[in-house]
Structures are given as structure tokens and as C-alpha cells.
Amino acid sequence: MQSSPMLLEEPIRMASILEPSKPSFFPAMTKIVGTLGPKSRSIDTISRCLDAGMSVARFDFSWGDPEYHQETLENLRAAIKTTKKLCAVMLDTVGPEVQVVNRTDRPISLEADTLVVLTPDQSKEATPNLLPVNFSELSKAVKKGDTIFIGKYLFTGSETTSVWLEVSEVNGEDVTCLIKNSATLSGSLYTLHVSQIRINLPTLTDKDKEVISTWGVRNNIDFLSLYARHVEDVRHAREFLSKLGDLKQTQVYAKIENIEGLNHFDEILREADGVILSRGNLGIDLPPEKVFLFQKAAIYKCNMAGKPVVVTRVVDTMTDNLRPTRAEATDVANAVLDGSDAILLGAETLRGLYPVETISIVGKICAEAEKVYNQDLYFKKTVKHVGEPMSHLESIASSAVRAAIKVRASVIICFTSSGRAARLIAKYRPTMPVISVVIPQLKTDQLRWTFTGAFEARQSLIIRGLFPMLADPQHPAESKSGANESILKVALDHGKAFGIIKPHDRVVVCQKVGDSSVVKIIELED
Numbered sequence: 001m002q003s004s005p006m007l008l009e010e011p012i013r014m015a016s017i018l019e020p021s022k023p024s025f026f027p028a029m030t031k032i033v034g035t036l037g038p039k040s041r042s043i044d045t046i047s048r049c050l051d052a053g054m055s056v057a058r059f060d061f062s063w064g065d066p067e068y069h070q071e072t073l074e075n076l077r078a079a080i081k082t083t084k085k086l087c088a089v090m091l092d093t094v095g096p097e098v099q100v101v102n103r104t105d106r107p108i109s110l111e112a113d114t115l116v117v118l119t120p121d122q123s124k125e126a127t128p129n130l131l132p133v134n135f136s137e138l139s140k141a142v143k144k145g146d147t148i149f150i151g152k153y154l155f156t157g158s159e160t161t162s163v164w165l166e167v168s169e170v171n172g173e174d175v176t177c178l179i180k181n182s183a184t185l186s187g188s189l190y191t192l193h194v195s196q197i198r199i200n201l202p203t204l205t206d207k208d209k210e211v212i213s214t215w216g217v218r219n220n221i222d223f224l225s226l227y228a229r230h231v232e233d234v235r236h237a238r239e240f241l242s243k244l245g246d247l248k249q250t251q252v253y254a255k256i257e258n259i260e261g262l263n264h265f266d267e268i269l270r271e272a273d274g275v276i277l278s279r280g281n282l283g284i285d286l287p288p289e290k291v292f293l294f295q296k297a298a299i300y301k302c303n304m305a306g307k308p309v310v311v312t313r314v315v316d317t318m319t320d321n322l323r324p325t326r327a328e329a330t331d332v333a334n335a336v337l338d339g340s341d342a343i344l345l346g347a348e349t350l351r352g353l354y355p356v357e358t359i360s361i362v363g364k365i366c367a368e369a370e371k372v373y374n375q376d377l378y379f380k381k382t383v384k385h386v387g388e389p390m391s392h393l394e395s396i397a398s399s400a401v402r403a404a405i406k407v408r409a410s411v412i413i414c415f416t417s418s419g420r421a422a423r424l425i426a427k428y429r430p431t432m433p434v435i436s437v438v439i440p441q442l443k444t445d446q447l448r449w450t451f452t453g454a455f456e457a458r459q460s461l462i463i464r465g466l467f468p469m470l471a472d473p474q475h476p477a478e479s480k481s482g483a484n485e486s487i488l489k490v491a492l493d494h495g496k497a498f499g500i501i502k503p504h505d506r507v508v509v510c511q512k513v514g515d516s517s518v519v520k521i522i523e524l525e526d
């Protein structure tokens with residue numbers, strides 16, 4: 001499928017840069033998570049987002065009520081039906097987020113070099129000299145000289161709508177600050193971030209728990225994302241989910257948003273199903289010159305652990321513009337070259353003017369970066385990191401990827417039930433798409449019989465290179481070769497319909513035959 005691979009470490013012919021990008025009917029291998037909101041909640045817009053390549057929808061409960069998000073989700077379901085594009089659902093929690101409470105909704109103009117008081121007294125009205133906040137212990141947490149940032153919900157970093165403060169005095173529960181830049185806070189939700197300070201708020205608030213056990217349960221959410229500072233945060237969330245019926249299958253994604261999370265990164269990674277590098281908050285907590293270092297180190301660790309990693313805040317300026325800045329476009333490509341699984345869009349899809357165009361442009365940049373990704377080097381590093389002896393499955397997965405690259409296969413087809421085998425294949429970052437054929441299994445909880453598979457299939461929609469297909473539960477789950485042959489045929493047809501498999505292509509298949517896991521190479525006739 002691929003012509004001669006061109007790697008960034010090798011000299012690149014200038015003319016080759018101008019070769020046309022990938023045809024647009026096939027999405028990038030890197031996945032796109034879109035935060036749905038006012039500008040992206042109609043059936044029509046969501047359908048276009050799915051067609052443009054969004055495969056996970058994020059519902060952020062920092063704002064909006066459950067009914068509002070439910071309506072959006074129903075529209076997503078309708079859009080999935082009409083476009084026939086799968087999409088997973090991520091519930092994002094509020095967690096330890098400090099919010100500025102402006103009940104009047106009137107814009108507040110803050111002027112540089114004047115003072116503003118932050119107060120926990122929420123009965124007070126927000127004015128240019130007084131901002132009520134939802135956290136009663138702010139004055140205990142901060143001291144003179146600390147830096148506080150206030151930005152519009154999903155702030156883009158624009159100086160006209162976000163403000164930097166320096167704590168000048170703490171009086172009782174109030175915190176007086178010097179305003180460092182003039183800004184107008186407009187809109188209803190503003191979040192506050194104190195650099196490098198522990199905020200004594202729970203990781204899952206009571207409201208979060210309520211939303212998870214009602215909205216989350218009702219909608220079988222695939223992912224729960226939370227602002228993790230400690231490994232216990234992830235453990236508590238998992239424990240909470242385990243008591244909520246089917247939500248024991250929900251995966252927990254840890255958002256690393258501050259230095260506390262950075263300091264506990266290794267333990268958090270061990271416990272979480274995936275990691276989100278929340279560069280919005282993290283970019284404020286870290287000195288600017290350190291952000292790239294953390295990104296590269298964290299992505300590397302996630303890659304080696306074989307766990308999905310998502311990068312946020314990439315093309316902020318596309319919230320109001322049709323094209324990203326040069327820095328943003330390059331940043332997206334670098335995230336892919338660093339090894340991210342997915343890109344999370346926030347303000348761009350939520351309140352941006354161009355949600356569909358943003359997804360499409362980000363997808364195109366990802367696809368270009370994937371073409372020059374040094375898979376060979378990465379593969380060697382990963383094999384070395386795993387060491388020997390390898391587990392059987394890891395050896396099978398890495399061999400499948402190697403074989404596929406050697407024979408220039410157009411796809412890898414992986415049979416899986418738990419999703420484990422497909423995830424391991426993705427870990428080796430194949431250059432071709434992986435169709436993960438999820439075979440449902442019948443299971444019982446003593447009360448009722450159900451099929452597994454739906455969660456597993458949707459949860460792979462956030463993993464680079466994985467394209468799930470849920471097999472018909474009529475097929476027996478045991479690896480009877482007859483049944484597998486017919487499922488394989490369905491998978492091949494699926495790949496052909498997608499345009500990723502063509503006549504005479506080679507395909508690598510990873511499956512169990514009897515008791516043995518096998519990797520086979522097939523050559524298609526037509």
C-alpha cells in the first residue's frame with residue numbers, strides 16, 4: 001500500500017513534500033476526540049464531525065446540565081446511525097476545578113495594575129474589584145507572591161479574555177491580587193488555576209458521582225476522565241465504577257493537569273487505562289520551557305506501557321479561524337511524531353466556528369506526520385524495552401506488525417475478545433490500519449445473560465491505528481475455524497468498503513486456531 005517510506009531522519013526530497021496528501025475518505029490513524037457543546041450538537045454537525053474523523057465524543061460536566069448533554073448524546077446516536085461511523089463516549093468530570101462564579105453573566109473588565117479580591121462568599125456579585133469563587137480554602141492554599149490564572153472555560157490563552165494575577169495579600173478568607181494584564185471576562189464559566197499549589201478539593205465531587213451514577217449508567221459510558229493528582233484518584237474512581245453494573249467495564253483516563261500529577265506519573269500510568277496530557281492546565285502549572293519535555297517523556301512512558309495517550313489543546317486559534325497558526329499545525333504533527341494515540345479538541349469543537357473543518361485539518365496533519373513516523377526505530381526501542389522472554393501474546397503481536405511491514409500488507413486483521421491482542425498490536429505502531437474484529441462472548445452475572453464486545457470495540461476508537469468491528473454474536477465465540485473464516489470474510493469486505501483493502505493486497509491476520517495463536521499472511525485474489 002505504501003510507496004517508499006520517507007522518514008524524517010533521512011534527507012527528504014523537497015518535491016516529495018508537495019506530493020498529494022492521503023485521500024480524505026480514510027481517516028488518520030491518530031484518533032480525534034471532540035468535546036461536544038453549543039456549536040457541535042445538532043445531528044447535522046455531529047454527522048459531519050464523524051465523517052471528518054471524530055471517533056470519540058467528550059461530554060464535559062464542568063458545564064451544562066444532564067438533560068442538555070443527554071439531548072446532545074441522542075443527536076450523536078442519530079448521527080452514528082446515519083453516517084455508520086462508530087463513536088465512543090467520554091464523560092469528563094469537574095473534579096478539583098476552582099470556578100469563578102459570575103451569576104449576572106455581565107462581562108467583567110479587569111484593569112492591569114489594579115487590585116481584585118477573590119472571595120469564597122458566593123452571595124456577593126462579581127465586579128471588577130471582587131470575584132467570588134467556589135472554593136472556601138483558597139486563602140489557606142495561597143501566599144503572597146503566588147501566581148493565579150483565570151481563564152474562560154477552555155481558555156485559549158488569549159490575553160484579552162484571560163488574566164494573570166499575583167497574590168499581594170491574604171485577609172481572612174479573602175485573597176487580594178494585583179492584576180498583571182487587562183482582560184474582559186465574558187461568558188458564564190471561568191476557571192481559576194493557582195500555579196503549583198495543592199487544591200484541597202476531591203477528585204470526584206458529589207456532583208460528579210451523581211452524574212456518573214445516573215447519566216453515566218444510563219448511557220453506558222466508555223471512558224471516564226478525571227483530573228488525577230495521585231494514583232488513589234484513579235483507584236477510587238475504578239472502585240466507584242465497579243459498583244455501577246456495566247460501568248465496571250468503563251475505562252478510566254487520568255488527566256495530568258498539574259505538577260502533582262507529573263510527580264506521580266508512573267503510579268498513575270500503572271493504574272489508569274489511558275492518560276490525557278491536559279496541556280491547558282499543565283501549560284500554566286509548568287514553566288513554558290518545560291512543557292515539551294514533559295510531553296515527550298510522558299508519551300514515551302505511555303507508549304512503552306502500551307497504554308493510550310491523548311494530547312489536548314492543539315489548535316486553539318481555530319476556535320475563531322479557518323486555519324491553524326504555523327505553530328499549532330507543527331505542534332499537531334509533533335504530537336504524532338512523539339507517539340500520541342489521539343488529539344483532544346476542546347474549545348475548537350465546543351464553541352468554535354469551525355468544528356468540522358478543525359477535525360478535518362487536524363486529521364490531515366496527523367496523516368502526514370504518520371507517513372514519516374520512524375516506525376522502525378520505535379519498534380526496535382519497544383522490543384528492547386519489553387525484553388526477553390516476552391509473553392506469548394506480546395511476541396505474537398510484535399511479530400504480526402513486523403510481518404505486515406515486511407510484506408507491505410495493507411491491513412492487519414486481529415481477532416480479539418477482551419481487546420488485549422489488538423491493543424498489543426497497536427503498541428508496536430504498525431504503519432497500516434488494524435481492523436480489530438471483536439468477537440462477542442456470552443457472559444452472565446447470575447441475573448442475566450449478556451454479550452461482551454460492545455465496550456471493547458468502542459474503547460479501541462481512541463487507540464492509534466485500531467479500527468474496530470463488532471462481529472455478529474451469532475458466530476460462536478470459540479475459535480472454530482469455519483466460523484472464523486466467515487468472520488474474516490466480513491472483515492475483508494469491511495476493509496474493502498472502507499477503501500483500505502484492494503485486490504491483490506496482502507493482509508496479515510492474527511487469530512487463535514485451536515489452542516495456538518497464529519499470525520498468517522494471506523494474499524487476496526480480488
Ligand SMILES: Nc1ncnc2c1ncn2[C@@H]1O[C@H](COP(=O)(O)OP(=O)(O)O)[C@@H](O)[C@H]1O
Nearest residue numbers: 415416417418419420421439479510511512517
Ligand atoms: N474468537 C476468537 N477467534 C479466534 N482468535 C481469537 C479469538 N479471540 C481472540 N483470539 C486470538 O487469541 C489471542 C489472544 O487474544 P486476546 O485479545 O487476549 O483474546 P482473549 O481476550 O479472548 O484472551 C490472539 O492471538 C487473538 O488474535
Ligand SMILES: C=C(OP(=O)(O)O)C(=O)O
Nearest residue numbers: 278279280281282312313
Ligand atoms: C483538557 C483539559 O482540561 P479539562 O479536561 O478540565 O478541560 C486541559 O487542561 O487541557
Ligand SMILES: [K+]
Nearest residue numbers: 062092093094
Ligand atoms: K472538566
Ligand SMILES: [Mg+2]
Nearest residue numbers: 257278280281
Ligand atoms: Mg484542564
